[in-house]
Amino acid sequence: MREIVIGGAQMGPIQKADSREAVVERMIALLKQAKGAGCDLVVFPELCLTTFFPRWYMEDPAEVDFWFEREMPNGATKPLFDAAKQAGIAISFGYAELTPEGQHFNTSILTDREGNIVGKYRKVHLPGHSEFDTERAFQHLEKRYFLPGDLGFPVWRNMDALMGMCICNDRRWPEVYRVMGLQGVELVMLGYNTPSVNSQMADEGLEKRLYHSDLSMTAGAYQNSTWVVGVAKAGDEDGHPLMGGSIIVDPNGYVVARAAGEGDELIVHACDMDACNFGKSTIFDFARHRRIEHYGRICSQTGVERSA
Template structure:
């Protein structure tokens, strides 16, 4: 059994300890349902701080974790070990060398960290943009991830991670698909409206979010667990729509609210086999001699 632990809004003044208490309450529900893995959202410990323009680095640093686990998050790892539930959650990471990443970690059922991923596809911008309805400054506060898209053998499955905007890029899933991934965990914090297009509201955003996750699941014959932080944070609405998607691209569990909510499903990794050995048998069907443009060119270029 796998759980997706959606979190409602986290306000700017909320402490790490208060958020961890909410996460533990969801883990209690997961324990009662027999979950063996629980997935939490991107930046699960704080409000989505990249909406705020900050020039003082000391002000920025308060949102980052310098070690994991730390005093505030240790109860999560203790719960995982005691109740044998693996966990995955996102946070802002400051490394000992002073580098800054949007990060997620994965543990096994003893609470030991077995995998770390750093967000590759950073959306938004680096400087204050007066033309936007609100700011999205991930490019200001984070570096692009430097770990690629690794996978790990964990608790009987090949697992991989990505974060938020990564889900919109087919390369994300395919790189993991080429490593035999069977379960992709991803957390997101997605505004309910587009800061650059007021006509794109929550319905459109939910459609696109689900579309890309279903496509990634189907085209790589993998389970996808996509988990939101939702609700109104500091006056800014985030959409929900947390889902569990099977290897055929079908939604098998979905959140009904924009608050703290646990969704769950018994995910059979054997369901990945059919797709991986038929239409998406990469070894038989891929034609890499025609894909070179993908890695030698970044932006779109019209023919001369």
């Protein structure tokens, strides 16, 4: 048995005025809970050092860059890395990355149990729009503030398991899980900041939004025989509600842990990486069953091309 006790560290709302230092204190408090629960790895949400700033329309580059981190760790986050190293807990969390070349990405990192960064992922599937949209109930300007990720969907061996990452909207795209699945992934970690309300269809409702979030992650887990840990930043951020619904999903697609509310909350499950083996060697034995000669369209076109 290759058991990793995983904590999903859901975070409640982060207001626009909250400092990074105050947020890191909350993350360390969750880390202490995880230590008490025997966790080996803790997964935090997308953009978990700040409010979900893409809801705000900004034209001043300096105002935009305030929300980005130029290095990791930095002065604000070093206490988190130190606490994780002292606890012997690996961590994954998301933040807005500003590279030395001036590029902006929505990024997640993964550390080992000694606090060393061993993996980095940059969000590929950016939702929303790039200019102010008068037809929306609120803005979702990820395409304005971020470039699409340029690192693909790598997998890293960490703690004797093959681990991958994706972020928020990525979870809705089956290609994401499959590319990692083709590398033998056993654990997919993802954070999200998902509004409780659809800005373009207000009557969709929270129940349906949570259902679709679950559906995306449970299907990805089952179809690639992998654990999936999906962790939300939730609650009311300056009048803009984000949904919770953090879950841990087993390689058969069953939810084995779920957050109860929309605040800071730790969900925990002992995840046996060997539980991936059966699915990977039977119904989802890709080497035996995939028929790539029929899949060319997936990589050769983006939009729909109707034959009639």
